[in-house]
Amino acid sequence: MIAIQTEDVDIGKMITAAKQRGTGAIVVFDGIVRDDDIREMELEAYEEVALPELEKIASDAKKTCNLLSVDIIHRIGCLAVGENILVIVVGAGHREQAYEGSRFIIEAIKAGVPIWKKELRKDGDRWVPGEHKHGCRAGK
Amino acid sequence: MTVRIRFFARFRELLGTDIVVDAQKNKGLSDLVKDVAGKNKEGYDAIFDEKGIFREYVILMQNGKRVETSDAPAIRVADGDEIAVFPPVAGG
Numbered sequence: 216m217i218a219i220q221t222e223d224v225d226i227g228k229m230i231t232a233a234k235q236r237g238t239g240a241i242v243v244f245d246g247i248v249r250d251d252d253i254r255e256m257e258l259e260a261y262e263e264v265a266l267p268e269l270e271k272i273a274s275d276a277k278k279t280c281n282l283l284s285v286d287i288i289h290r291i292g293c294l295a296v297g298e299n300i301l302v303i304v305v306g307a308g309h310r311e312q313a314y315e316g317s318r319f320i321i322e323a324i325k326a327g328v329p330i331w332k333k334e335l336r337k338d339g340d341r342w343v344p345g346e347h348k349h350g351c352r353a354g355k
Numbered sequence: 356m357t358v359r360i361r362f363f364a365r366f367r368e369l370l371g372t373d374i375v376v377d378a379q380k381n382k383g384l385s386d387l388v389k390d391v392a393g394k395n396k397e398g399y400d401a402i403f404d405e406k407g408i409f410r411e412y413v414i415l416m417q418n419g420k421r422v423e424t425s426d427a428p429a430i431r432v433a434d435g436d437e438i439a440v441f442p443p444v445a446g447g
Contacts, residue, residue, distance in 0.1 A: 246447055260446070261363055261439060264419045289446060301447050321447055329414075329439075330446025331364035342365050345443030 217269050217285075219260050219330075221292040224302050233284045233306040240313040244321055246301035248294050253334045258291040258300065261329035265289070272323045280316035282307045287320065289330060300332075356380060356434035360391050362398075363441035369398035378432055384417065385409070385427040388440055402440060414441050 216229075226243060233241055248256045273285040284306035294300060303320050307313040324330075325346070332343040360374045361367075370392055378387055389407065392399040402413055409415070409424035416422060416439040422430060432438065 258446075259364060259367075261361070261416075261441065264416065264439070265446075267419075325444075325447040327444060328446050329363065329441060329444050331442070332445050333364070342442070343445040345445035 217266065217273055217287050219262050219266055219269070219289050219291055221290065223290070223299055224288045226299075226302055226304070229286050229288075229302065229304045233286060233304050235283060235306065237308055238283055238306045239308045240310040241304060241306045242310075242313040242317040243305075244301070244303040244317050245299055246321075248296050248298050248300060250296045251334070252338075253296065253336050255296070255335045256294045256300070257333040257335060258289075258294065259331045259333070260289070260291050262291075265328050265330055268328045269324070272320055272328070275323070276305070276316045276319045280307065280312050280319055282312060282316045285316070285320065287324075289324070289328075291330070356432075358382075358387060358432050358434070359437045360388065361437065361439045363439065365442055366398065366401060366440055369395055369401060381431050383428050384415070384422065384430040384432055384438065385424075387432055388415075388427070388438065392440075401442075412443050414443065415439070 230241055269287050276285055282305055286304040288302045290300055305313050305316040334341045356378055358376050358378045362370045362372050392402050404410055413424055415424050418437055
């Protein structure tokens with residue numbers, strides 16, 4: 216399943232569902248709201264674009280890393296410290312493929328999927344800065 | 356013709372979102388965003404530099420497809436277009 220949602224997920228159920236004939240390894244990435252002296256974190260997405268991009272990343276990862284299954288749940292809305300932000304469950308025949316696939320997916324999400332995080336801090340709110348790989352070409 | 360402009364994250368806080376604009380035919384994408392962003396100085400300054408050029412970190416989309424900001428002055432918007440303007444992404 217690939218989804219952007221406010222609700223939390225049952226990671227145990229995701230792992231169970233990912234097991235299939237031929238599965239030899241499952242890698243779970245769970246991105247969590249870290250206690251960086253914040254009260255909460257707000258997540259926002261351009262859902263009409265972000266969801267198809269997540270689906271494409273999953274498809275690319277399957278082909279590139281020879282994965283058997285990919286599930287990605289990215290949460291939006293207001294999350295407390297300790298809550299799940301992003302859960303990626305990757306199934307493969309062998310651990311090398313599963314680790315590689317998981318890394319492929321998280322790096323691709325961070326590089327380009329239109330989702331933003333805002334830290335609601337005790338000393339003032341702050342948008343988490345993204346990487347500046349986009350925008351206009353240098354010098355133009 | 357009508358064009359929908361959507362700002363996200365910090366730009367949304369400064370300029371709002373889901374703004375429907377009654378644009379002139381052959382309006383340039385860059386000029387369209389300037390017109391809308393010009394209603395709030397802080398929002399305008401977050402997106403454009405002092406020469407009116409998109410800041411390096413700004414990301415533009417036209418109907419869900421990325422557009423180079425340096426190409427935006429020459430791109431014409433069409434009736435029903437959706438333009439998205441946002442800062443670098445930070446998901447995950």
